[in-house]
Every structure is written in structure tokens, then in C-alpha cells.
Amino acid sequence: MIDVVGFLISWLTLLGIYAILALTLNFESGTSGVTNFGKVFFYGLGAYVGATLTVYLFLLLNGVDVSKTPPYDVSGIVLLGELAGKNPALNLGLLALSLATAFLVAGVIGYLLSYPIIRVGPAFVGFTLLSTGELFRIFLQHYEPVGGSRGLMSIPGPFSWVPQPRLREVLFLALVLAVLAATYLVMDRLTNSPLGRTLRAVRDDEVAALCMGKHVPKLKATVLFIGSGFSGVAGVLLAYYLTSVNPDMFVPAVTFNVWAMIILGGMGNLRGALLGASIFTFIDRALSFVTPQLGVTVISPDYVRGFAVGLVMVLVLLYRPQGLLPEGRVETVAWEELGGGASG
Amino acid sequence: MLPGYPYSILNFFQYTFFYILFSIPLTLSYRNTKVINFAHANFISYGIYTAVFLNGLLGNTSLALACLAAFAVGGSIALVNHLLVFRPLEKRGASMSLIMIASMGLWIMYNYALYMLADIAHYYTLKNFISYGRIVYADVPEVELLGLRLQQSFVAGGLAALVLVASLYLFLEKTTLGKAMRAVADNPVLAEISGIPRNTIVNLTWLIAGGAAAVGGAIWTSFSGTVTPTSADAMILQVFTVSFIGGLVSLLRTGLGAVAIAFIENVGIAALNTYFGVPISFRPFLTFVTLLTILIAFPPLGAAGGLPFRFRSRKVRAE
Numbered sequence: 297m298i299d300v301v302g303f304l305i306s307w308l309t310l311l312g313i314y315a316i317l318a319l320t321l322n323f324e325s326g327t328s329g330v331t332n333f334g335k336v337f338f339y340g341l342g343a344y345v346g347a348t349l350t351v352y353l354f355l356l357l358n359g360v361d362v363s364k365t366p367p368y369d370v371s372g373i374v375l376l377g378e379l380a381g382k383n384p385a386l387n388l389g390l391l392a393l394s395l396a397t398a399f400l401v402a403g404v405i406g407y408l409l410s411y412p413i414i415r416v417g418p419a420f421v422g423f424t425l426l427s428t429g430e431l432f433r434i435f436l437q438h439y440e441p442v443g444g445s446r447g448l449m450s451i452p453g454p455f456s457w458v459p460q461p462r463l464r465e466v467l468f469l470a471l472v473l474a475v476l477a478a479t480y481l482v483m484d485r486l487t488n489s490p491l492g493r494t495l496r497a498v499r500d501d502e503v504a505a506l507c508m509g510k511h512v513p514k515l516k517a518t519v520l521f522i523g524s525g526f527s528g529v530a531g532v533l534l535a536y537y538l539t540s541v542n543p544d545m546f547v548p549a550v551t552f553n554v555w556a557m558i559i560l561g562g563m564g565n566l567r568g569a570l571l572g573a574s575i576f577t578f579i580d581r582a583l584s585f586v587t588p589q590l591g592v593t594v595i596s597p598d599y600v601r602g603f604a605v606g607l608v609m610v611l612v613l614l615y616r617p618q619g620l621l622p623e624g625r626v627e628t629v630a631w632e633e634l635g636g637g638a639s640g
Numbered sequence: 641m642l643p644g645y646p647y648s649i650l651n652f653f654q655y656t657f658f659y660i661l662f663s664i665p666l667t668l669s670y671r672n673t674k675v676i677n678f679a680h681a682n683f684i685s686y687g688i689y690t691a692v693f694l695n696g697l698l699g700n701t702s703l704a705l706a707c708l709a710a711f712a713v714g715g716s717i718a719l720v721n722h723l724l725v726f727r728p729l730e731k732r733g734a735s736m737s738l739i740m741i742a743s744m745g746l747w748i749m750y751n752y753a754l755y756m757l758a759d760i761a762h763y764y765t766l767k768n769f770i771s772y773g774r775i776v777y778a779d780v781p782e783v784e785l786l787g788l789r790l791q792q793s794f795v796a797g798g799l800a801a802l803v804l805v806a807s808l809y810l811f812l813e814k815t816t817l818g819k820a821m822r823a824v825a826d827n828p829v830l831a832e833i834s835g836i837p838r839n840t841i842v843n844l845t846w847l848i849a850g851g852a853a854a855v856g857g858a859i860w861t862s863f864s865g866t867v868t869p870t871s872a873d874a875m876i877l878q879v880f881t882v883s884f885i886g887g888l889v890s891l892l893r894t895g896l897g898a899v900a901i902a903f904i905e906n907v908g909i910a911a912l913n914t915y916f917g918v919p920i921s922f923r924p925f926l927t928f929v930t931l932l933t934i935l936i937a938f939p940p941l942g943a944a945g946g947l948p949f950r951f952r953s954r955k956v957r958a959e
Contacts, residue, residue, distance in 0.1 A: 412936045418740060420935060595756045609748070613729065613745065
């Protein structure tokens with residue numbers, strides 16, 4: 297018997313997390329023309345900041361000496377599991393703290409990282425961010441306080457004090473969807489604001505925007521701050537959802553997935569990003585439900601899926617570059633007053 | 641005496657040869673076609689796997705044959721990419737970023753296609769192609785020089801790098817077609833107006849770029865302990881950094897970049913390891929720091945669509 301509700305919950309949770317990434321990438325790359333090939337870096341950074349903060353503070357506040365029982369150790373993991381459901385206020389407090397810290401850390405690092413790359417072309421920007429992500433992964437693999445290549449496990453989720461597993465999942469889903477809604481609102485307001493219009497100008501012609509007196513580097517740095525901050529938040533949600541993080545979760549393939557989502561959905565269109573995220577995460581979930589039933593196959597379904605991601609990117613760019621939902625016009629107040637919003 | 645001698649020095653030369661073989665084609669392809677090709681790593685990995693499949697499926701032990709086959713495979717992949725993806729996009733007037741994103745899509749496709757090929761080959765032969773050991777070739781000698789044993793990959797890599805550099809120099813400086821190629825690199829529109837067959841030049845560029853990088857990949861199989869379908873991806877930081885040192889336009893500076901990065905990665909990390917105990921696995925960080933330094937101190941302005949000036953408030957002095 298297929299667990300339809302379970303499938304829906306897991307799909308929507310994953311969709312929520314990926315949609316945040318897709319929305320922010322759409323803002324960075326679709327609206328502002330910052331070719332961010334290092335999405336996974338900020339995502340992973342957020343996940344690790346959230347996870348590390350949670351496990352260490354959780355143990356410390358429960359009176360455990362982390363220098364003797366570090367959270368990445370077996371004894372630490374067992375202890376985390378035992379203490380997880382004891383104190384709801386602590387769990388929720390750590391959630392709020394992690395979200396805020398991850399937003400700030402990822403955002404500030406995104407802002408700083410923009411310094412070497414704001415003056416050079418898209419190739420340099422994309423490549424530098426891509427390799428930052430890879431180096432971050434190498435660093436994590438060798439850095440023992442965050443568990444090295446094993447990563448951190450048994451991260452106490454915000455709702456682990458709820459006894460019923462199904463209710464816990466639903467509550468977490470609600471949290472993810474709330475964050476997604478907030479992200480959508482912020483991105484929607486930003487794209488339709490004067491800032492959003494300036495960013496489109498920068499995307500279409502940097503030199504022209506510069507000549508019109510727009511401070512292009514500052515704008516790009518701002519974009520990276522906002523986009524990276526929200527990606528960090530998505531990372532925290534992922535860490536809580538899976539209750540574990542390890543370096544191999546943050547490979548460049550994650551970035552390509554998000555790129556494929558916004559290309560299929562339509563660059564520069566927020567609803568397109570949501571649509572693209574829904575399609576890809578649905579296929580992802582469906583495959584993970586179907587794959588065990590296939591048994592042993594010559595070719596791993598994972599490879600076929602990865603191949604399809606690349607193929608979709610190339611085909612959409614070749615035959616439908618605007619994506620499923622083309623970029624619409626900017627909704628200004630004046631436009632709405634003219635009544636054009638209804639027909640357009 | 642330099643730290644890590646003699647291995648750090650031998651590796652320095654070895655990596656210089658490889659970076660020349662990998663990065664000069666990248667610079668060449670960008671300056672002639674204006675396509676930022678993220679799928680460049682595929683040329684290398686397909687070169688590697690051409691040699692691996694020839695060895696594992698057909699029992700080939702000739703590196704010369706493997707290199708020839710790799711050239712054909714890499715060159716044709718590059719041509720197919722150009723004809724089916726890059727040219728249609730260019731014709732439609734797609735922006736440089738869009739073409740770059742398409743090349744990233746191609747990169748993913750080829751990568752997973754290689755995994756699938758390795759899976760299929762494994763199914764039929766029961767050999768492990770996902771992680772393939774070093775290949776010993778029969779037609780390349782190992783050379784003793786000053787008491788040091790130079791591996792097969794050293795001899796072959798040195799020879800191939802020399803051939804690539806010499807033939808490119810002779811081709812670009814001495815032949816009419818080569819001069820036409822330089823003209824296309826300098827100003828495609830003007831070159832076309834002057835009657836230079838730009839399409840032919842671009843096709844030829846892709847053939848050379850893909851082929852030469854793949855030859856480097858084939859030689860890599862005689863050097864690396866194990867090769868995997870992601871071996872080439874692990875090198876793109878170095879390969880792109882070397883090309884970025886050349887500003888994606890200058891072949892000479894790309895060659896110098898290859899020397900510099902090979903030096904930093906081998907002698908530099910050996911020194912840091914000896915004196916400060918930095919683990920060897922941190923060598924990519926040195927390259928990354930170099931990359932950031934170049935971007936901050938000598939940004940390749942105007943190249944690849946960047947802003948054509950630096951942001952620095954210079955006060956105009958009243959004379």
C-alpha cells in the first residue's frame with residue numbers, strides 16, 4: 297500500500313526547501329544577472345551553521361561538557377537523542393536562533409565574497425562561487441569539530457517534543473511553508489520595487505546601468521547578501537528535516553538541480569521558480585519511492601535522473617529560453633491603477 | 641634544498657605538463673569562439689575514459705593509440721557541442737551567460753552519460769570502471785635522468801605538452817590559417833568582413849581544443865593511481881585558474897599560469913607541510929587563494945563580459 301499522505305508530506309517539505317533556493321537563485325540570476333553557480337555553498341553553510349549551533353548549544357544548555365562528550369561522538373549522538381524531547385522551549389529557541397544566525401552568516405559571507413567578483417564577467421563570478429562550494433566541502437571533510445566526513449547526526453528538531461510522528465511532520469511542513477511564504481513575499485516585493493527594476497537594468501546591460509549612475513557593484517553585493525541569507529535559512533530547514541548533515545550532501549549537483557528548476561520554470565519569474573521546484577522535487581520523490589521496487593538494474597536510476605537534469609537545461613535553453621512561465625512585466629502601483637494589471 | 645625534493649620538483653614538472661595540456665585548449669577555445677565552456681572538464685574525462693575503455697575492453701597497451709583515439713573522441717564531442725548547442729544559441733543572439741549556463745547543462749549530461757557507460761561496461765565485463773587503476777603502457781619508456789626515474793606519464797606528458805606548444809606556435813605564427821585564427825580572436829566581425837571563413841576557423845578551434853584536452857586526459861591514466869568519472873571535475877579549479885591567469889585570451893600567459901599553479905601546488909604545499917604541518921590535501925586552497933588574489937589584484941577587466949574598468953575613485957589632479 298502506498299502511503300499517499302506520507303508521500304505528500306515529504307514532497308511538500310522538500311519542495312518548500314528547494315523552492316526557497318529556486319526563488320533566491322531566480323532573484324540573483326534571473327532578475328539581477330549574478331551567475332551564482334555556488335548556490336550549494338550558501339545552502340551548506342546555513343545547514344552547517346544551524347546544525348553546529350543546535351547540537352553544541354543543546355548539549356551545553358543541558359549541562360553536558362562538550363569537551364568530554366562532543367556531539368559528533370557516539371556518546372554525544374546518543375545523548376542528543378535522549379534529551380531531544382525534554383524541553384520544547386529550548387528546541388524552539390534554538391530553531392529561532394539557528395535561523396537568524398544562518399541568515400546572517402550566509403548573508404555576510406555572500407556579501408564579502410562579492411568583493412573579488414563584482415568587477416569581472418559572469419564566467420569568473422560563476423566559477424569562483426562554484427569552487428568556493430567545492431573547497432567548503434573539502435574543508436568540512438577535514439574539520440573535526442563538525443564531525444569531519446561523517447558530519448553531524450541526531451540534530452534535535454524544533455518539534456521533537458511532539459509524541460506523534462505524523463503530527464511532528466505536519467508541524468515541520470507548516471514551518472517550512474511559512475518560511476517559503478515569507479521568502480516569496482520578500483522576493484515578490486523586491487522584484488517589483490525600484491530596486492528590482494534597477495537590477496533588471498544591470499542584468500540587461502551593466503555598462504549602461506553604470507552610465508545611468510547606478511552603483512553596480514553595491515547592487516550586486518546587496519543581491520548576494522539577500523539571496524545567500526535566504527539560502528542559509530533553507531539550509532537550516534534541511535538540517536532539521538534530515539536531522540543530520542554531512543559534506544557529501546552539498547555537492548555541485550545540488551546547484552545544478554536548482555538551476556534546472558529556474559530554467560525550466562522561467563528565469564525572472566517567481567511563479568516559474570515555484571513551478572520548476574515542484575516539478576523537479578516531485579520527480580525526485582517519485583523516483584525515490586519507485587527505485588526500490590525496480591530491483592537491480594544495469595544503469596542506476598540516479599544517473600538517468602542526473603542526465604535528465606542536464607538535458608532539460610540544454611533543451612529548454614535551445615527551444616524555449618523563456619521557460620514555462622516567461623518573465624512578466626514589473627508590477628508598479630501606477631500600472632495597477634491604470635487597470636493594466638488585470639489584463640496583463 | 642627545496643622541501644619535498646625530489647618528488648615535489650618532479651611533480652611540479654609533471655603538473656606543468658598537464659596544466660598546459662588542459663588549460664591552453666580552454667584559453668584557445670574562449671578567445672576564438674567567445675564561449676565560456678564549463679563542459680571543458682568533459683573533454684578531459686572523455687579522454688581519460690577513452691584510454692580506460694580501450695585498455696579494459698580491448699586490452700590496448702599503446703599510449704600513442706589511446707592518445708589518437710582520445711583526440712578523435714574529444715574533438716568530436718567539442719564539435720558536436722558547438723554545432724548542436726552553441727551555434728544555434730549564438731545565432732539566436734543569446735547572451736554570454738546563457739551560453740555558459742547551457743555549457744553547464746552539457747557538463748552534467750556528459751558526466752552522467754559517462755557513469756552510465758561505465759555501468760554498462762561493468763555489466764558486460766564485470767570489471768570496475770567507476771574506479772580504474774593506473775594503466776601501464778608498453779610503448780612509452782621510463783627514463784633515468786640524474787639518478788631520478790621519470791615515469792611514463794612524465795615522458796609522455798612532456799612530449800605532448802611540447803608538441804602542443806610548438807605546433808600551436810608554428811600554426812598561429814607561420815601559417816595563413818593560423819593568422820586567420822588570430823584575426824578571428826582579435827575581432828570576429830572585422831575578420832568576417834575581410835573574407836575569413838569564420839565558421840571553419842571556429843570548427844577547427846573546437847576540434848583542436850577538445851582533442852588536445854582529451855589527449856591530456858589519456859596521458860593522465862598513466863599518472864593517476866585511480867581514475868573515476870569525476871577525476872577531471874576535481875581538476876577544474878586548477879585548469880580554470882590557469883586560464884584565468886591568462887585572462888582567457890593570452891596563450892603565453894596561460895602557459896606561465898600553468899607553471900605558476902603547478903609550482904604553488906607542489907612546491908608550495910610541500911613547504912607549508914614541512915614547516916607548518918599543513919595537510920597535503922589542502923593544496924586546492926592555495927590555488928583558490930591565488931584565484932581570489934588574481935581577481936582582486938589583477939581583475940581580467942573587459943574579458944568575458946566584465947566591466948571594462950576598475951572601481952577606484954581616482955581624483956583627477958589639476959595640472
